[in-house]
Amino acid sequence: MIKGGNAFVPTVPLRVAVRNGLDVSALLLTEQGRVRGDGDIVFHGAPVHPSGAVRLLGDAHGTAWLEASLTAVEDEIVRVLVVGSTEGGAMRNVHGLSVESFAPDGTSVARYEVTDAGGETAMVLAELYRRAGGWKFRAVGQGYVNGLVGLVTDHGVDVADAPPAPAAAPVQTPAPIQTPVPFQVPAPAPVQAPAAAAAPFQVPAPGPVPFQAPAPAAPAAPFQVPAPGPVPFQVPAPAPAAAPAPAPFQVPAPGQVPAPAPAPVSMQAAPAPVSAQGPPQPAPEVPAAGHWSYGAVFEPYAQSGRDNDVITVEGLPPGPVIFELAIRGDGYTGLWPLTRFNKEGDNLISSCEENYRGRVLTQVPGSGRLRLKLKAEGPWQLRVLPVAAATRLTEEELEGGGPDVLLHTGGTADLVIQYRGDDYLKVNFYELAGHDDPTALPEEENVVSEVGKRREAVPLPEGPVIVQLEYADGPWRARLKGLQPRSGPSNDDGMASVTDIRTAQGRSWWSRS
Known part of the structure; x- marks a missing residue:
């Protein structure tokens, strides 16, 4: 599948493989393209969504696994983003970067190989989204130079600028997942709603975090983003935004030298069929009488x-x-x-x-x-x-x-x-x-x-x-x-x-x- 391509997938529990060596998370979005709260973020600190529909299964040999039980996704959720991020380097340095979805019998139903990654440190790799009563898989490949913080902020996550939480005691890591065919989909375990409000999204210290099974009675660990470290390559400077940087936190700029901005593409306006003038000027509206009385008419x-x-x-x-x-x-x-x-x-x-x-x-x-x-x-x-x-x-x-x-x-x-x-x-x-x-x-x-x-x-x-x-x-x-x-x-x-x-x-x- 090429970037932007999409295809229907069966409405069944799917397993999604993300290669190679990325930190994987998932965002569950409403029609507004935003999460409803921290509970709609599935990551290493909260590996199971409260509905049980989306969960992280751990990783093996550089491949991270995510399970999405499409029949269990709440009606309010219309998109599930599959997100990958790095802890130090850029996405272009990830060898064999790809995302692939498997049906319960191990059949590959969609695969996307990312071939145009650049200086981004986080990327929406793919999404599962509702369409015509079913679900489709889309190859997205949208990167964020400002990292996971910029990505999740764009989708309604309020990132709190708080010190990193102490590391939890490691628990036993599940046995490595073998080849994807065939496998049996485990019945989702009941997930008990947390007693207290979810902890705010926080910027953490870098370093590997052991996969932890969720504890139903304990509140989920805060969603954390690795702090940027030294970058041994040049990243193109992002274009200046028209709006101010999102609040309420500040992200330290990595020590990097921006590459020269690409030369602008030359654009020429083609002559309009009616008038060769520039931007159109409003013309009188169509008279209210007759069969057409809606909207203004202007030169194309x-x-x-x-x-x-x-x-x-x-x-x-x-x-x-x-x-x-x-x-x-x-x-x-x-x-x-x-x-x-x-x-x-x-x-x-x-x-x-x-x-x-x-x-x-x-x-x-x-x-x-x-x-x-x-x-x-x-x-x-x-x-x-x-x-x-x-x-x-x-x-x-x-x-x-x-x-x-x-x-x-x-x-x-x-x-x-x-x-x-x-x-x-x-x-x-x-x-x-x-x-x-x-x-x-x-x-x-x-x-x-x-x-x-x-x-x-x-x-x-x-x-x-x-x-x-x-x-x-x-x-x-x-x-x-x-x-x-x-x-x-x-x-x-x-x-x-x-x-x-x-x-x-x-x-x-x-x-x-």
Whole structure:
């Protein structure tokens, strides 16, 4: 599996092997991407989650083992991060760095070899996450130069700056785990909730910590991060953050000489299809009369570049917009909106498709300044478009490939979708009738959530309705059947205004026919 790749895994107790010689921990995250408290951190001082669903099993011959009983994970938890960290050197110095997941019969169900590690001292190696009623494994490979402290802080852990706790008396280490096939999954032992609140997360002194079996009656030892030591190599200096360093602790800077920053990638804005001007200026909103009365119309913004970048577009009207992206390459494609604190929001694109192309919905904040983090390998082109520029659904068949944003403006109908991809298909409706806030989308209605090739027919309410193909890594066809006249007064001018907007702004640079 390559970086960014993902695959479904069986919803059974899995064993995860992390090689070689890393300290391993796990973070159990909610939909907000954060832990609920110290109890959601599984590490050497607290090797079993209170639910019993995730536990450390010890290590043997440089391989650390983690068990995740997916059927026992609490409903509130949507992601389990597998984290590796070093005590002195960098991840790039770890030979044979990999993470692999095994089913109960010893079959390998997912494997990821990290080949691009650098000066990081901690890394999210992989994650297990809920999808379409099951679980998937994703190869992440996201490193942190500021170590485990920076990693866990990003996921809601409050790291207390306290002196290291005295080392506990060693207990007998479990017998080394042999080859992973075959093995029997032990029944999880009942875990008694601690009587007192969990100890705060603390920065510890470095040094090996013997694996200790959990004592049900005693409180868990504080989660500790090795103090940085001398580093015999150069680490690139991290880019200055827009937000202040997280409180409430200070991490001593390691004695290292930053390497020169890489030369910036040259970027040139491609001419927009409608106007060659720079960032778009808001245009008058579509008149309230007729079939379309939602959102502001503005001139599209276009840009081209290559590989990873941060995209900034100024002067957009607040509210939902369409982000259109095409990449020539065969690597991982990822897209995240950035908050005002320069933190990643919910993932908009996560694909390993060759020559990715797609349209997604994103939200422009009240400031009118849209910022997105793009991860790409190869040359790319992008456009930011108003929602009114979405391709309109009709009774004629529409062909596409990848995520897209479609618009239904007629009466009630049935939406027919034929999907030829092998991965996840997710389709959402946003019913705009009666929704009078153009700065935010109404609540989404998920109508399709399936995996693999299929034909779906779902009833559509009267328009206007935004139809979002949120996940669709593969070719698809869509059309309306049984289209009925609108129940309200007809207004041809309103319908024409939608068509004129789409025509004036041009079609995508890839063919849809």
